Every structure is written in structure tokens, then in C-alpha cells.
Amino acid sequence: DAGVTQSPTHLIKTxxxxxxxxxxxxxxxxxxxxxxxxxxxxPQFIFQYYEEEERQRGNFPDRFSGHQFPNYSSELxxxxxxxxxxxxxxCASSLxxxxxxxxxxxxxxxxxxx
Amino acid sequence: xxxxxxxxxxxxxxxxxxxSLNCSYTVSGLRGLFWYRQDPGKGPxxxxxxxxxxxxxxxxxxxxxxxxxxxxxxxxxxxxxxxxTYLCAVNLNQGGKLIFGQGTELSxxx
Numbered sequence: 001d002a003g004v005t006q007s008p009t010h011l012i013k014t015x016x017x018x019x020x021x022x023x024x025x026x027x028x029x030x031x032x033x034x035x036x037x038x039x040x041x042x043p044q045f046i047f048q049y050y051e052e053e054e055r056q057r058g059n060f061p062d063r064f065s066g067h068q069f070p071n072y073s074s075e076l077x078x079x080x081x082x083x084x085x086x087x088x089x090x091c092a093s094s095l096x097x098x099x100x101x102x103x104x105x106x107x108x109x110x111x112x113x114x
Numbered sequence: 115x116x117x118x119x120x121x122x123x124x125x126x127x128x129x130x131x132x133x134s135l136n137c138s139y140t141v142s143g144l145r146g147l148f149w150y151r152q153d154p155g156k157g158p159x160x161x162x163x164x165x166x167x168x169x170x171x172x173x174x175x176x177x178x179x180x181x182x183x184x185x186x187x188x189x190x191x192x193x194x195x196x197x198x199t200y201l202c203a204v205n206l207n208q209g210g211k212l213i214f215g216q217g218t219e220l221s222x223x224x
Binding site for chain 1: 145150156157158203208210213215216
């Protein structure tokens with residue numbers, strides 16, 4: 001049973017560039033959430049996708065956008081990268097958007113901005 | 115403001131030395147509290163979900179409890195392989211967003 005998979009595992013970009021991160025949910029899951037985790041901190045919620053729509057959004061600027069595809073996979077796009085965007089980006093999947101089911105995480109994409 | 119605070123920030127134990135980690139929260143409308151384990155360079159691994167005060171869950175050397183203001187994660191006779199960062203998170207009656215604490219870094223020495 002494949003768990004949540006994310007690609008790429010590492011990425012290096014420069015300020016002002018744009019990046020796309022990808023996530024495939026755990027088999028049987030239909031909801032994808034994205035989190036940003038700075039070093040030594042807990043993950044911070046970016047947004048959640050269900051039925052190909054953004055259902056909930058955290059306190060992140062519009063430079064952060066996403067998409068969910070009919071097969072439930074998802075992308076996170078970040079435009080106009082800033083040094084402060086350097087972090088581990090985690091994707092989590094669950095069954096349904098309600099939050100009472102546990103979210104299962106991938107191992108993340110480590111994004112470094114130079 | 116909804117907030118989750120974990121203590122201590124770091125905990126060093128000898129193998130076999132039992133202890134507990136604390137997760138306190140000030141939120142409105144708690145739907146569930148989740149415990150995760152995170153190893154370096156990995157994503158969080160789900161451990162437990164607790165939904166109501168008085169509830170307890172156990173898994174191997176770990177036991178989690180929940181009150182109206184906090185949750186404890188008890189580690190009984192820990193082994194070096196229990197070394198990791200333990201994260202707690204709450205879900206509110208507002209959808210799927212999880213609010214995480216900053217984590218407790220546990221180190222168990224042989």
C-alpha cells in the first residue's frame with residue numbers, strides 16, 4: 001500500500017523564481033493538505049484541496065497557489081520566491097476534508113532559496 | 115487566538131527511564147487532537163487521535179491521554195529507537211486545518 005509520495009525531494013531556487021511541488025496521496029484518500037515546516041518548528045497549514053477545489057486556506061500570501069487533479073494528486077506552486085520561503089514543504093492526505101480523520105504525511109520537499 | 119504549546123522543548127532520557135511529554139492548547143471548538151512522531155529528514159508519522167476528554171490510546175511503549183486543556187504522551191521504558199521529535203496538533207470545528215505545536219525533541223541514550 002503506497003503511502004504519500006512527494007517530488008522532488010530537494011530543490012534549489014533563486015529569489016524571484018517560481019517552483020512547483022508535486023504530491024500523490026495515499027491509496028484511497030481523496031483530500032490533500034499542504035504544510036510548510038521551518039527548521040525546528042511545527043508544520044504550518046497552507047491550504048487544503050478536496051474535489052479539485054481549495055477548501056480551506058491558512059495565513060499565506062497569494063504567491064502560494066495549488067491545484068488538485070481528478071486522480072486526487074496535487075501541486076503546490078510558489079511564485080516570486082523569497083529567502084523566507086526556504087523550508088520543508090509537506091503534503092498530507094486524508095479521507096474527506098472534515099479533519100476528524102488522521103492526515104498521513106509524505107517525507108516532504110526540501111526547498112532552498114539562494 | 116488558537117494556540118498549541120508543547121513542553122519540554124527537548125528531553126533527554128536514559129534507556130528504561132519513563133517520562134511524559136505535554137501538549138497544552140487554548141482553542142475553541144476542539145474536534146480532535148493528534149500525536150505524530152517525526153524522524154530527521156522525514157515527514158510526521160501518525161501515532162494517535164484523541165477526540166474527547168478522558169480518552170486514552172496506547173501503542174507499544176506509548177500512551178496518550180486527553181483532558182479539556184491538555185494532552186500527555188507517556189513513554190514507558192523507552193528505547194534508543196524512540197528518539198525522535200514528537201508533535202501534537204489540534205483540529206477545530208472549521209475544516210481540515212491542523213494547528214501544530216513546536217514539538218518535543220526526545221533523545222534516549224543506551
